[in-house]
Amino acid sequence: xxxxxxxxxxxxxxxxxxxxxxxxxxxxxxxxxxxxxxxxxxxxxxxxxxxxxxxxxxxxxxxxxxxxxxxxxxxxxxxxxxxxxxxxxxxxxxxxxxxxxxxxxxxxxxxxxxxxxxxxxxxxxxxxxxxxxxxxxxxxxxxxxxxxxxxxxxxxxxxxxxxxxxxxxxxxxxxxxxxxxxxxxxxxxxxxxxxxxxxxxxxxxxxxxxxxxxxxxxxxxxxxxxxxxxxxxxxxxxxxxxxxxxxxxxxxxxxxxxxxxxxxxxxxxxxxxxxxxxxxxxxxxxxxxxxxxxxxxxxxxxxxxxxxxxxxxxxxxx
Amino acid sequence: xxxxxxxxxxxxxxxxxxxxxxxxxxxxxxxxxxxxxxxxxxxxxxxxxxxxxxxxxxxxxxxxxxxxxxxxxxxxxxxxxxxxxxxxxxxxxxxxxxxxxxxxxxxxxxxxxxxxxxxxxxxxxxxxxxxxxxxxxxxxxxxxxxxxxxxxxxxxxxxxxxxxxxxxxxxxxxxxxxxxxxxxxxxxxxxxxxxxxxxxxxxxxxxxxxxxxxxxxxxxxxxxxxxxxxxxxxxxxxxxxxxxxxxxxxxxxxxxxxxxxxxxxxxxxxxxxxxxxxxxxxxxxxxxxxxxxxxxxxxxxxxxxxxxxxxxxxxxxxxxxxxx
Numbered sequence: 001x002x003x004x005x006x007x008x009x010x011x012x013x014x015x016x017x018x019x020x021x022x023x024x025x026x027x028x029x030x031x032x033x034x035x036x037x038x039x040x041x042x043x044x045x046x047x048x049x050x051x052x053x054x055x056x057x058x059x060x061x062x063x064x065x066x067x068x069x070x071x072x073x074x075x076x077x078x079x080x081x082x083x084x085x086x087x088x089x090x091x092x093x094x095x096x097x098x099x100x101x102x103x104x105x106x107x108x109x110x111x112x113x114x115x116x117x118x119x120x121x122x123x124x125x126x127x128x129x130x131x132x133x134x135x136x137x138x139x140x141x142x143x144x145x146x147x148x149x150x151x152x153x154x155x156x157x158x159x160x161x162x163x164x165x166x167x168x169x170x171x172x173x174x175x176x177x178x179x180x181x182x183x184x185x186x187x188x189x190x191x192x193x194x195x196x197x198x199x200x201x202x203x204x205x206x207x208x209x210x211x212x213x214x215x216x217x218x219x220x221x222x223x224x225x226x227x228x229x230x231x232x233x234x235x236x237x238x239x240x241x242x243x244x245x246x247x248x249x250x251x252x253x254x255x256x257x258x259x260x261x262x263x264x265x266x267x268x269x270x271x272x273x274x275x276x277x278x279x280x281x282x283x284x285x286x287x288x289x290x291x292x293x294x295x296x297x298x299x300x301x302x303x304x305x306x307x308x309x310x311x312x313x314x315x316x317x318x
Numbered sequence: 319x320x321x322x323x324x325x326x327x328x329x330x331x332x333x334x335x336x337x338x339x340x341x342x343x344x345x346x347x348x349x350x351x352x353x354x355x356x357x358x359x360x361x362x363x364x365x366x367x368x369x370x371x372x373x374x375x376x377x378x379x380x381x382x383x384x385x386x387x388x389x390x391x392x393x394x395x396x397x398x399x400x401x402x403x404x405x406x407x408x409x410x411x412x413x414x415x416x417x418x419x420x421x422x423x424x425x426x427x428x429x430x431x432x433x434x435x436x437x438x439x440x441x442x443x444x445x446x447x448x449x450x451x452x453x454x455x456x457x458x459x460x461x462x463x464x465x466x467x468x469x470x471x472x473x474x475x476x477x478x479x480x481x482x483x484x485x486x487x488x489x490x491x492x493x494x495x496x497x498x499x500x501x502x503x504x505x506x507x508x509x510x511x512x513x514x515x516x517x518x519x520x521x522x523x524x525x526x527x528x529x530x531x532x533x534x535x536x537x538x539x540x541x542x543x544x545x546x547x548x549x550x551x552x553x554x555x556x557x558x559x560x561x562x563x564x565x566x567x568x569x570x571x572x573x574x575x576x577x578x579x580x581x582x583x584x585x586x587x588x589x590x591x592x593x594x595x596x597x598x599x600x601x602x603x604x605x606x607x608x609x610x611x612x613x614x615x616x617x618x619x620x621x622x623x624x625x626x627x628x629x630x631x632x633x634x635x636x637x638x639x640x641x642x
Contacts, residue, residue, distance in 0.1 A: 002625065009608055009628075012606075013586050013606045013607055016586075016606055017566075017586055017606065021564055025522075025544055025545070025564055028502055028522055030502075030503055030521050030522050030544075030545060030564060031461070031479050031480060031503040031521065031522070033545070033563070033564065034605075034629070037587075037605070037606060037629070038354070038629075103438050103439060103440075106438075106439055107436070107438075107439035107440050107441060107457075110418045110419070110436070110439055110441065110455070129373075130356065130373060
């Protein structure tokens with residue numbers, strides 16, 4: 001911890017004092033200084049995370065690619081999505097949008113005598129074991145994410161947004177954050193609601209997000225890698241998740257796809273949606289073969305996503 | 319194969335994570351609340367060494383001793399609980415749950431009421447101090463932050479950080495008596511020893527608003543520094559410190575002349591303070607520096623710092639100067 005305080009902590013203090021705090025003071029937002037100080041730490045951690053992922057995963061992709069590409073065209077926009085998310089811009093936007101609403105709802109419920117359930121209340125001794133509570137929250141939120149992912153594929157309206165994520169035909173470790181902003185907002189509302197109901201603290205929530213996102217980057221990597229017979233059933237691997245993105249299997253069949261798990265494949269095992277075998281197949285959405293355009297740039301992708309949503313709402317086929 | 323083994327090992331490390339926490343007894347103990355880590359640092363004041371770490375509920379921000387000094391109460395806002403610890407050792411004594419979002423807390427001087435500001439949820443709770451049963455939940459403006467009482471325990475005064483106001487709650491009727499606009503981002507609030515004025519740290523203005531609470535008027539603004547935030551008495555019945563969190567300074571205010579008599583530079587983000595019983599040392603938490611800083615009050619010079627956890631906020635030791 002001393003090393004952490006001496007490195008990340010010092011950098012955080014320097015950035016906060018030099019850039020962030022003076023800006024807050026000048027704009028009359030000094031009341032946000034505690035939140036901004038925390039956000040500065042997550043900006044640094046996000047930047048370090050991206051750097052670390054690049055250092056570890058990029059050579060892996062070069063060494064053992066699942067697919068060999070003639071060029072990396074189309075990967076650049078995924079890098080843009082990653083930086084938007086991991087450096088904190090999108091989370092900050094959603095935090096600003098959702099926190100006042102969530103706090104108002106929670107305040108109203110408290111005024112009417114409702115206290116949210118949380119694991120420490122159910123089992124007070126867990127307060128002494130924050131790691132254990134962290135793991136419990138991680139598992140609960142991962143189950144929630146599995147269910148949300150099922151719904152993304154199940155409902156045509158939601159799929160109209162989520163298809164953007166699946167439209168990447170050169171899937172790499174940058175692809176995880178390639179999502180429509182409305183889809184991101186729905187995810188934020190989903191998780192914030194759950195966090196509100198079960199009482200996950202903001203600091204634990206951010207920790208869970210950091211861990212989850214790192215493993216999601218790995219699972220999207222263009223790497224021919226599985227975790228072995230047992231490991232594949234414990235943690236989502238690049239091979240397991242690539243089957244979810246495969247054109248023939250990712251959005252097909254009675255379950256509208258397979259391998260929906262984010263971290264723990266146990267949910268796919270329990271709900272009968274796991275698929276273990278299969279050759280490495282091209283990634284993407286089937287209708288891309290029929291000429292459907294999902295856009296090349298960030299703005300085009302966002303605009304076309306809204307068009308698909310409008311088409312579903314107006315009764316036209318996506 | 320090597321890759322597979324590597325990732326399986328990573329998985330094992332993830333699954334087998336441990337939290338290594340303990341609590342330790344100490345002689346003359348400093349207790350520091352690390353709000354970013356949800357822990358208490360237990361520090362031996364003599365050796366300045368950490369002798370223990372105690373887990374608290376989530377998002378702990380403020381602490382205070384019970385009137386008999388037998389317990390130190392930690393208010394954990396995200397865990398909705400009050401944690402009682404031994405102020406000498408940090409050992410956990412008991413927990414009171416279902417206290418909604420407690421931020422700053424305080425006992426009325428007559429010992430009848432225990433008041434908790436729900437900073438995030440925009441209400442103030444009044445509990446019976448005897449058994450912590452909720453007497454009244456009062457919705458207020460945005461971000462009820464710090465609080466102070468008048469000597470007769472008739473009012474509790476609460477700053478509303480995002481509403482730019484100071485609110486007075488009548489403890490007899492348990493209703494809001496009045497509100498007064500005091501400036502941009504009011505934080506700490508302090509009653510002068512003569513029970514005449516309230517001092518309000520106005521962070522955005524960098525000054526201390528002096529409020530005559532009986533006439534409900536601001537009678538003076540004492541310019542201190544950017545981010546004027548929280549107060550602590552020197553203990554001589556005349557002077558009070560105010561931490562200027564954005565400027566990294568502390569100002570000493572004469573409460574008779576209502577003027578700054580001394581200012582000194584601190585490490586980053588000075589917040590809560592404690593004064594030694596002999597009034598020679600000022601101890602404060604430096605939020606952005608993860609430190610406790612100790613100053614010689616006469617010279618205003620930094621004597622030493624003690625590394626603690628993330629975002630240290632409240633701090634306490636038993637042999638402190640009087641709170642006036």
